[in-house]
Amino acid sequence: ARMALVSVKRVLISESVDPCCKTILQENGIEVTEKQQMTKEELIAEIQNYDGLVVRSATKVTSDVINAGSNLKIIGRAGTGVDNVDVDAATKRGIIVMNTPSGNTISAAELTCALLMSLSRHIPQAVMSMKDGKWDRKKFMGAELYGKVLGIVGLGRIGKEVATRMQSFGMTTIGYDPITPPEVSASWGVEQMSLEELWPQCDYITVHTPLMPSTTGLLNDASFAKCKKGVKVVNCARGGIIDEAALLRALESGQCGGAGLDVFVEEPPKDRVLVNHPNVISCPHLGASTKEAQARCGRDIALQIVDMATGKALVGAVNAQVLVNTFSPDSHQWIRLGESMGSVLKACTASKQPYSQVHVTSLGESLKKSSGFLSSAAVVGLLTEGPQKGPNLVNALPLAAETGITVQTDHKDSNEREVCVLEVSVNGSSYTAVGSVQAGVPVLLELNGSVFRQPVPLTGHLLFFKASNSTELLLSVTGVLAAAGVLLQSFSASTVSSAEQWYCMGISSLLGDIGALKSLAKEAAQLTV
Ligand SMILES: NC(=O)C1=CN([C@@H]2O[C@H](COP(=O)(O)OP(=O)(O)OC[C@H]3O[C@@H](n4cnc5c(N)ncnc54)[C@H](O)[C@@H]3O)[C@@H](O)[C@H]2O)C=CC1
Numbered sequence: 001a002r003m004a005l006v007s008v009k010r011v012l013i014s015e016s017v018d019p020c021c022k023t024i025l026q027e028n029g030i031e032v033t034e035k036q037q038m039t040k041e042e043l044i045a046e047i048q049n050y051d052g053l054v055v056r057s058a059t060k061v062t063s064d065v066i067n068a069g070s071n072l073k074i075i076g077r078a079g080t081g082v083d084n085v086d087v088d089a090a091t092k093r094g095i096i097v098m099n100t101p102s103g104n105t106i107s108a109a110e111l112t113c114a115l116l117m118s119l120s121r122h123i124p125q126a127v128m129s130m131k132d133g134k135w136d137r138k139k140f141m142g143a144e145l146y147g148k149v150l151g152i153v154g155l156g157r158i159g160k161e162v163a164t165r166m167q168s169f170g171m172t173t174i175g176y177d178p179i180t181p182p183e184v185s186a187s188w189g190v191e192q193m194s195l196e197e198l199w200p201q202c203d204y205i206t207v208h209t210p211l212m213p214s215t216t217g218l219l220n221d222a223s224f225a226k227c228k229k230g231v232k233v234v235n236c237a238r239g240g241i242i243d244e245a246a247l248l249r250a251l252e253s254g255q256c257g258g259a260g261l262d263v264f265v266e267e268p269p270k271d272r273v274l275v276n277h278p279n280v281i282s283c284p285h286l287g288a289s290t291k292e293a294q295a296r297c298g299r300d301i302a303l304q305i306v307d308m309a310t311g312k313a314l315v316g317a318v319n320a321q322v323l324v325n326t327f328s329p330d331s332h333q334w335i336r337l338g339e340s341m342g343s344v345l346k347a348c349t350a351s352k353q354p355y356s357q358v359h360v361t362s363l364g365e366s367l368k369k370s371s372g373f374l375s376s377a378a379v380v381g382l383l384t385e386g387p388q389k390g391p392n393l394v395n396a397l398p399l400a401a402e403t404g405i406t407v408q409t410d411h412k413d414s415n416e417r418e419v420c421v422l423e424v425s426v427n428g429s430s431y432t433a434v435g436s437v438q439a440g441v442p443v444l445l446e447l448n449g450s451v452f453r454q455p456v457p458l459t460g461h462l463l464f465f466k467a468s469n470s471t472e473l474l475l476s477v478t479g480v481l482a483a484a485g486v487l488l489q490s491f492s493a494s495t496v497s498s499a500e501q502w503y504c505m506g507i508s509s510l511l512g513d514i515g516a517l518k519s520l521a522k523e524a525a526q527l528t529v
């Protein structure tokens with residue numbers, strides 16, 4: 001059985017995304033609304049009507065928007081950068097964020113190359129002077145790219161494509177990236193070095209990193225000062241990686257000889273000083289604006305959403321690594337097992353919470369890849385309060401961490417059958433459940449060391465109690481059930497290992513008041529799974 005993770009019925013596309021996106025979603029039974037240039041207030045007011053939101057870079061998906069999206073399950077970015085989405089807020093709300101990072105790589109790289117060439121030959125300025133009726137052949141004296149040094153900061157998808165293209169112009173390409181190994185970039189002709197070594201060698205510098213605290217102001221007054229006088233810079237990545245105020249100062253002093261900018265801290269930029277500077281050429285964030293890139297990104301995001309909603313595959317998620325292994329046959333029952341075991345221990349420990357530690361161990365080789373989602377599923381069961389939208393596999397671990405619960409996940413290969421062991425520490429004592437999936441049904445095998453003679457199917461209304469082994473007790477319990485009009489549907493006792501043992505009864509409905517049982521048994525708990 002394939003797993004249908006999330007149901008996606010209605011999607012809002014809030015920007016200009018290739019029409020194939022809408023078509024593909026609709027062909028798969030999803031209702032699509034396209035609405036561009038919504039104000040923040042409009043988006044907040046309407047977002048509750050949608051299960052999914054598809055954006056590009058202009059929609060600011062802030063925590064206000066995310067928290068207003070009570071039905072939101074998926075935020076799809078038709079493109080690469082997700083810095084306009086508050087990914088942490090989405091994760092906490094259990095919302096998947098996905099992007100299509102390779103669809104616009106070539107287009108962004110080509111625009112970068114176009115800006116480098118335009119900078120070397122002043123093409124935009126020359127074009128403007130021609131349109132002005134002039135014929136100025138002196139003013140626009142350029143310099144060849146041939147033999148010059150290009151520094152590439154950020155050697156990921158786009159950085160690599162820029163490098164190989166500019167090498168064909170005879171440029172020497174050097175670079176820096178904290179993650180891409182030097183031998184990998186060397187294989188496509190980029191020698192890596194520290195930024196300290198890089199700055200003074202470059203005639204041109206182009207940045208291709210994500211925007212994050214460590215890359216904000218990567219080029220600032222201090223780094224410009226280390227550059228060759230007249231260095232030319234390009235930013236087709238994100239506004240702010242080259243500090244805008246420092247860039248203006250460097251342009252004014254001549255330390256920077258020219259800049260090609262596709263992106264700005266504020267888009268559109270209200271402050272036009274940089275854009276209006278004679279040595280700045282700029283575009284309104286056009287890196288991904290080609291037919292080809294838009295067709296790829298629009299198609300990819302639609303297919304990724306459809307594949308996720310139909311349980312086929314999870315591709316492109318940036319915040320839901322735990323889900324990746326849930327897209328395999330059988331995983332659905334194991335997720336149900338983890339959640340139900342969590343619910344059982346939650347019911348048994350109701351008066352003792354909060355939990356301090358949760359430890360999930362999976363046994364059996366075939367569960368090796370499942371231990372991650374099993375512990376998330378167990379936490380979902382432990383933390384779920386009532387039927388309203390609560391924790392899910394995406395936010396279980398962050399929520400546990402926020403609540404102060406330590407979650408430990410282990411796997412042991414064993415030749416015996418697959419089982420999941422869940423142990424929770426609560427108020428100084430520890431509770432353990434052992435479960436498995438048998439014939440496609442999640443079952444409980446053990447509770448706190450008591451081994452059930454028959455595996456207990458974790459389904460329907462269940463009553464657990466712990467007591468010493470006596471026939472009178474069972475009679476009293478059935479008496480309580482009868483008095484409450486509750487039918488006994490199944491019964492499992494544990495094998496007698498000590499004086500006390502756990503019993504589990506399948507019942508027709510939950511008891512209105514479990515108090516009567518609590519006076520008969522040492523511990524009693526009921527739940528519906
Ligand atoms: N102008 C436009 O329309 C477009 C802009 N972009 C932007 O271009 C940028 C790069 O995109 P991709 O190449 O697809 O991303 P990528 O993830 O493939 O590459 C980014 C690289 O930056 C590196 N990096 C991270 N921190 C760094 C640091 N402190 N110094 C140097 N390198 C660092 C990473 O290790 C990674 O290799 C992103 O900001 C993306 O949003 C992407 C597409 C279109």
Ligand SMILES: O=C(O)C(=O)COP(=O)(O)O
Binds near residue numbers: 057058082289
């Ligand atoms: O994919 C990216 O990171 C981009 O910057 C492209 O942005 P856009 O989709 O053109 O608004």
